[in-house]
Amino acid sequence: MASQEVLREESSRASFINDPKIRSLFFQTLVVIVLFGSVWWIVQNVIDNLQRLHIASGFGFLRGRAGFDISDTPIAYTSDSTYGRAIVVGLINTIIVAVAGIITATIIGFVIGIGRLSQNWLIQKICTVYVEIFRNIPPLLVIFFWYSGVLAVLPAPRDSYHLPFGSFLNQRGFYFPRAVWGEGSWLIFVALLVGIAMAWFVARTARQRQMATGQQFPVFWTSVALIVGLPVLAYVLSGFPLSFDLPKQSTFNLTGGFQVKPEFLSLYLALSCYTAAFIAEIVRAGIRGVSKGQTEAAAALGLRSGSILRLVVVPQAMRIVIPPLTSQYLNLTKNSSLAIAIGYPDLTATAGTVLNQTGQAVEGVLIMMIAYLILSLVTSAVMNVVNARMALVER
Amino acid sequence: MGWNGSCVHTGKKIRFCLKTEKGLWVMKHIAIGILGAATLGFMGSAASATTLDTVKAKGFIQCGVSTGLAGFSAPDDKGDWQGIDADFCRAVAAAVFGDGTKVKFTPLSAKERFTALQSGEVDILSRNTTWTINRDTALGLNFIGTTYYDGQGFMINAKKLPGVNSALQLSGAAVCVQSGTTTELNLADYFKANKMEYNPVVFEKLEEVNAAYDAGRCDVYTTDQSGLYGIRLTLGSPADHVVLPEIISKEPLGPAVRQGDDQWYHIVKWTYFALLDAEELGITKANVDEMKNSASPEIKRVLGQEADTKIGTDLGVSNDWVVNIVKAVGNYGEMFDRNVGSGSPLKIARGINALWTKGGLQYAPPIR
Numbered sequence: 001m002a003s004q005e006v007l008r009e010e011s012s013r014a015s016f017i018n019d020p021k022i023r024s025l026f027f028q029t030l031v032v033i034v035l036f037g038s039v040w041w042i043v044q045n046v047i048d049n050l051q052r053l054h055i056a057s058g059f060g061f062l063r064g065r066a067g068f069d070i071s072d073t074p075i076a077y078t079s080d081s082t083y084g085r086a087i088v089v090g091l092i093n094t095i096i097v098a099v100a101g102i103i104t105a106t107i108i109g110f111v112i113g114i115g116r117l118s119q120n121w122l123i124q125k126i127c128t129v130y131v132e133i134f135r136n137i138p139p140l141l142v143i144f145f146w147y148s149g150v151l152a153v154l155p156a157p158r159d160s161y162h163l164p165f166g167s168f169l170n171q172r173g174f175y176f177p178r179a180v181w182g183e184g185s186w187l188i189f190v191a192l193l194v195g196i197a198m199a200w201f202v203a204r205t206a207r208q209r210q211m212a213t214g215q216q217f218p219v220f221w222t223s224v225a226l227i228v229g230l231p232v233l234a235y236v237l238s239g240f241p242l243s244f245d246l247p248k249q250s251t252f253n254l255t256g257g258f259q260v261k262p263e264f265l266s267l268y269l270a271l272s273c274y275t276a277a278f279i280a281e282i283v284r285a286g287i288r289g290v291s292k293g294q295t296e297a298a299a300a301l302g303l304r305s306g307s308i309l310r311l312v313v314v315p316q317a318m319r320i321v322i323p324p325l326t327s328q329y330l331n332l333t334k335n336s337s338l339a340i341a342i343g344y345p346d347l348t349a350t351a352g353t354v355l356n357q358t359g360q361a362v363e364g365v366l367i368m369m370i371a372y373l374i375l376s377l378v379t380s381a382v383m384n385v386v387n388a389r390m391a392l393v394e395r
Numbered sequence: 396m397g398w399n400g401s402c403v404h405t406g407k408k409i410r411f412c413l414k415t416e417k418g419l420w421v422m423k424h425i426a427i428g429i430l431g432a433a434t435l436g437f438m439g440s441a442a443s444a445t446t447l448d449t450v451k452a453k454g455f456i457q458c459g460v461s462t463g464l465a466g467f468s469a470p471d472d473k474g475d476w477q478g479i480d481a482d483f484c485r486a487v488a489a490a491v492f493g494d495g496t497k498v499k500f501t502p503l504s505a506k507e508r509f510t511a512l513q514s515g516e517v518d519i520l521s522r523n524t525t526w527t528i529n530r531d532t533a534l535g536l537n538f539i540g541t542t543y544y545d546g547q548g549f550m551i552n553a554k555k556l557p558g559v560n561s562a563l564q565l566s567g568a569a570v571c572v573q574s575g576t577t578t579e580l581n582l583a584d585y586f587k588a589n590k591m592e593y594n595p596v597v598f599e600k601l602e603e604v605n606a607a608y609d610a611g612r613c614d615v616y617t618t619d620q621s622g623l624y625g626i627r628l629t630l631g632s633p634a635d636h637v638v639l640p641e642i643i644s645k646e647p648l649g650p651a652v653r654q655g656d657d658q659w660y661h662i663v664k665w666t667y668f669a670l671l672d673a674e675e676l677g678i679t680k681a682n683v684d685e686m687k688n689s690a691s692p693e694i695k696r697v698l699g700q701e702a703d704t705k706i707g708t709d710l711g712v713s714n715d716w717v718v719n720i721v722k723a724v725g726n727y728g729e730m731f732d733r734n735v736g737s738g739s740p741l742k743i744a745r746g747i748n749a750l751w752t753k754g755g756l757q758y759a760p761p762i763r
Contacts, residue, residue, distance in 0.1 A: 053513060054654045055535040067580045069595045079583035152610045156555070171611055172569060252556075252568040252614045253594065262612070263596075343598040343607070349574065352599070356506045356575030359534035361513070 090350030109279025458484035495723025
């Protein structure tokens with residue numbers, strides 16, 4: 001009797017230890033405690049060490065006067081601005097080069113990716129060579145290639161290449177006329193907005209009519225006429241308010257006009273070319289992923305090859321393409337921090353300078369990490385929305 | 396300090412071993428900032444050993460130098476670091492170990508230098524660094540003195556820009572400058588004060604600035620004037636470039652150590668003073684052994700030949716420390732001439748860096 005009771009007690013205790021629910025709960029709690037303990041230990045150590053080494057800490061430095069100048073300032077910034085603003089200038093520069101790079105890389109990537117599937121032997125080989133070259137070179141070398149190999153060997157400002165429309169190209173960058181909007185030019189922008197809205201409305205109506213009656217409407221040319229024609233009309237009506245500020249030769253550089261600096265150009269071109277190689281492979285995989293039967297069925301319906309690609313293949317390929325595309329966009333954004341090697345004032349460069357002038361390394365690095373994290377999360381969020389919309393097409 | 400691969404005691408018997416040195420070396424080239432932050436996080440909170448003990452235990456001094464500035468710290472064709480800043484670290488090694496070769500050099504960019512010193516990666520920062528109040532206070536450093544009095548200047552390519560002979564004619568120019576320096580700040584101040592425009596072209600590393608200037612990316616190069624003379628020698632055609640006469644700032648360059656270790660601070664500071672006092676007393680690399688038997692009580696005292704002297708041991712080094720310093724690198728004047736003065740390609744005049752007895756600013760308290 002007694003022995004049986006002991007046995008039961010033991011078995012119930014054994015089952016308590018072996019209960020997978022309780023076990024997993026126990027280990028999860030343990031992991032959380034260890035994780036938070038380590039983080040707390042590191043934070044405490046940072047605080048202790050900073051105090052012991054008499055190093056200033058806290059984020060108050062962000063309100064201090066920066067005292068240094070930045071070469072590319074998309075928002076108003078002088079050496080009298082604050083450290084905080086200097087970091088924001090860097091962040092905006094990062095966003096500019098990332099967005100421009102993403103757009104260009106996507107366009108090049110799609111062209112090359114589709115080109116690799118071309119029936120034309122020459123086009124196919126050229127695209128393959130492009131992918132193999134850029135995919136196998138580290139991005140930093142591609143940046144140096146553009147900066148030192150292409151842009152630095154251009155002539156000095158005095159011997160600039162004269163390009164059409166009053167543009168110049170020299171080793172200090174690419175200069176083109178800057179539009180100066182005169183009185184009444186708001187009408188042009190309004191006309192442009194109206195044109196875009198009307199084009200969208202026409203496209204929608206035309207689609208509905210085609211669905212209902214099967215009749216087609218020349219949507220493309222109507223849209224072009226609306227988007228280009230209306231602003232031109234407004235330009236004439238408001239009395240030609242647009243003039244141009246042309247770049248001119250001065251003692252040292254060209255002045256006036258709009259200057260795109262070689263640091264931006266080389267970073268932008270390098271990131272676009274490099275990431276495009278990966279995007280091309282993703283696009284190729286996506287198109288290959290669409291069953292051949294789809295193409296054949298579309299051809300049997302009498303669609304031309306261009307329409308097959310546009311209406312049947314690409315929409316299905318996009319579902320495969322978008323998730324890995326998001327990773328490439330994130331890579332491009334993060335690779336933009338290589339700008340520091342050629343002196344483009346991106347987030348890493350300006351925050352690094354602030355870090356160095358104030359000596360507050362911990363705060364500086366924290367700000368950089370959080371900024372890149374937010375940029376990446378926003379990119380992912382946008383791409384997830386796009387992905388969700390694409391996925392809805394699926395039955 | 397719990398540093399250099401040693402194990403850290405943190406409170407309740409937890410031994411936390413970090414293979415810091417090698418790991419950090421690799422990381423440094425990725426991002427010294429992250430390194431500094433991580434280091435501060437993992438460093439033991441209790442200071443366990445003084446810098447002198449740590450240095451003696453590892454057997455050498457880790458010295459932070461520039462990535463290559465002729466005359467101050469640059470590797471020669473055999474890979475040995477040469478220059479005033481490099482020699483200063485040798486002098487400290489001679490004082491501590493009696494052997495000026497017990498130094499290892501860590502090349503640091505302007506941006507990396509302070510974090511490297513704060514985090515303990517280097518024991519001395521001897522890297523043409525300007526002494527400012529901000530660096531002495533907010534950055535937690537202690538500058539030990541001014542080993543070279545300098546000022547910021549401008550260099551242009553006179554062949555491409557004939558007719559420019561003053562910095563006040565530089566409005567509209569593209570100016571190459573290294574980021575994270577006082578130079579960058581003085582530049583902004585100078586152009587603002589004179590109501591001139593400029594176009595900054597900023598790089599992180601000295602070599603990148605040199606290459607950009609040489610390639611014509613910018614019209615003007617600005618840094619400390621001594622640096623400009625050194626850099627001019629490395630350009631494609633040095634004769635084409637001129638240093639403009641204006642000096643726009645005070646740049647007292649000197650070595651720095653971490654705060655919180657007075658003994659180490661004093662050793663480094665008095666090494667500098669010993670170099671100056673040796674020059675003042677006429678003690679040179681060649682005559683230091685004869686000088687030991689000098690009739691002058693002052694020279695005998697400086698060289699540790701006084702009976703029952705405690706000057707050296709009170710400092711934490713041996714009593715013949717000054718002899719060792721002078722044997723290793725010579726006195727201050729010899730160091731200057733060999734690296735930047737008449738005995739070097741730079742040929743910079745002593746100017747304000749002469750001893751106070753010769754109308755300069757270099758003045759050291761007495762060793763007694």
